[in-house]
Amino acid sequence: MWLIAAHWKENERFDIYHLFSLDHSTYFCVVWVVHRKINIVNNLQQKSNSQQSAVGIWLLIGVFMLLMQIVIGGVTRLTGSGLSITKWEIVTGTIPPIGEAEWQEAFDLYKASPQYAKINQGMEMGDFKFIFFWEYFHRLWARLMGFVFLFPFIYFLAKGYLRNKLALHLIGVVALAMVVASFGWIMVASGLVSRPYVNAYKLTLHLMLGISLFAYVFWLAINYLWPRDGIAKLQGLKGWSTGVIAVAVIQLILGGLMSGMKAGLFFPTWPDMNGAMLPDVLQDGSQWHLDAFKHYDTNAFAPAIVQFAHRGVAYILTALVLVFTVRAFKQQPVGPAKLGFTLLPVLLLVQVTLGIVTVFNSIGTIPVSWGVLHQAGGVLLLANLIFVRHFCLSKA
Numbered sequence: 001m002w003l004i005a006a007h008w009k010e011n012e013r014f015d016i017y018h019l020f021s022l023d024h025s026t027y028f029c030v031v032w033v034v035h036r037k038i039n040i041v042n043n044l045q046q047k048s049n050s051q052q053s054a055v056g057i058w059l060l061i062g063v064f065m066l067l068m069q070i071v072i073g074g075v076t077r078l079t080g081s082g083l084s085i086t087k088w089e090i091v092t093g094t095i096p097p098i099g100e101a102e103w104q105e106a107f108d109l110y111k112a113s114p115q116y117a118k119i120n121q122g123m124e125m126g127d128f129k130f131i132f133f134w135e136y137f138h139r140l141w142a143r144l145m146g147f148v149f150l151f152p153f154i155y156f157l158a159k160g161y162l163r164n165k166l167a168l169h170l171i172g173v174v175a176l177a178m179v180v181a182s183f184g185w186i187m188v189a190s191g192l193v194s195r196p197y198v199n200a201y202k203l204t205l206h207l208m209l210g211i212s213l214f215a216y217v218f219w220l221a222i223n224y225l226w227p228r229d230g231i232a233k234l235q236g237l238k239g240w241s242t243g244v245i246a247v248a249v250i251q252l253i254l255g256g257l258m259s260g261m262k263a264g265l266f267f268p269t270w271p272d273m274n275g276a277m278l279p280d281v282l283q284d285g286s287q288w289h290l291d292a293f294k295h296y297d298t299n300a301f302a303p304a305i306v307q308f309a310h311r312g313v314a315y316i317l318t319a320l321v322l323v324f325t326v327r328a329f330k331q332q333p334v335g336p337a338k339l340g341f342t343l344l345p346v347l348l349l350v351q352v353t354l355g356i357v358t359v360f361n362s363i364g365t366i367p368v369s370w371g372v373l374h375q376a377g378g379v380l381l382l383a384n385l386i387f388v389r390h391f392c393l394s395k396a
């Protein structure tokens with residue numbers, strides 16, 4: 001419209017034939033074509049925006065479900081439910097026991113396990129159903145994640161919503177998920193032999209593989225939602241972020257060993273460890289041999305050194321994160337980077353506090369709620385570190 005007005009004003013004369021003369025109709029064609037093109041481009045942009053947000057939301061749902069799976073895993077472990085289902089039936093295990101006969105069968109299978117014989121002798125069916133529920137729910141959530149992942153993945157792939165690189169990464173996610181699940185069963189099987197608990201090292205491996213899967217999908221999601229070439233970056237902090245993440249991963253591994261060895265029960269005091277900064281058993285040279293780690297549940301040495309290291313690395317991580325945050329704020333981060341670096345010291349201090357509260361409450365048993373909060377806090381701290389690293393550049 002403004003085009004016609006401009007043209008009319010210029011010639012002060014306007015008639016219908018003039019309008020449809022050749023040069024005007026070309027004009028209109030051009031205008032029409034340009035207009036159509038703009039529309040097509042707009043439609044394409046809108047379409048790709050909706051495609052992008054569909055994939056972005058799907059990735060974030062995956063991140064949330066994986067975090068929930070780690071929490072459910074923590075509840076399963078801390079309620080002593082992990083060994084209640086003594087078989088791994090990937091498909092038929094989806095259906096829980098129905099009717100008394102099937103429940104009795106499941107209970108009888110559990111009664112044949114070392115855990116029942118050594119710890120839960122005389123357990124009632126009601127208590128068995130409680131521990132069965134948590135292990136069953138942990139496995140069911142894994143199956144559910146499989147569906148929530150696989151069907152949209154096939155759909156997005158078929159629709160061409162996924163760029164090759166992302167599609168390849170997502171195939172990697174599927175492969176890693178299978179490894180996590182397989183090690184879940186290898187861990188359970190380790191508790192069906194003689195020990196009434198799963199093996200601490202296999203538990204830590206399952207936990208770390210689960211955390212790696214979470215970190216991988218989280219990393220894919222933030223790269224997808226905040227492509228690196230479009231964001232403001234902080235100079236000279238990439239090395240720092242990598243170093244802090246490495247120390248955090250060591251701390252998570254030590255945390256897994258803490259829970260696998262129930263090390264919290266041995267020294268439920270803070271800041272000392274039963275009255276000493278360095279427990280007596282660690283000052284006894286005769287205790288320092290590899291066997292102590294192999295038979296970690298028959299001596300206090302392995303739990304003592306694991307808890308001592310877990311506390312020590314927590315203090316080192318605290319110092320590193322505070323220096324890292326100060327260095328970042330010197331560059332006045334903006335937007336998501338600012339949010340990430342503001343949250344980081346807060347999450348760390350919350351995590352350390354949760355750890356101390358968990359230790360204080362580890363009298364006779366590890367408190368389920370504090371233990372699970374502490375586990376989730378560790379995973380969120382790692383996510384925060386991966387997030388801020390996304391905004392860090394190596395070169396100054």
Ligand code: HEM
Pocket residue numbers: 074078207248251252254255256258259260262263264270310311314317318348351352353354355356358359362366371372374375377378379381
């Ligand atoms: C940045 C610091 C810390 C991180 C990232 C961290 C991380 C973790 C993780 C991931 C676990 C394993 C949880 C599980 O498998 O359920 C764990 C367990 C544990 N941590 Fe920490 N932790 C930190 C600091 C501390 C501190 C300062 C203390 C106490 C002084 C502490 C005490 C414990 C205890 C008692 C457990 C065993 C809980 C259980 O058996 O479930 N943690 N930690």
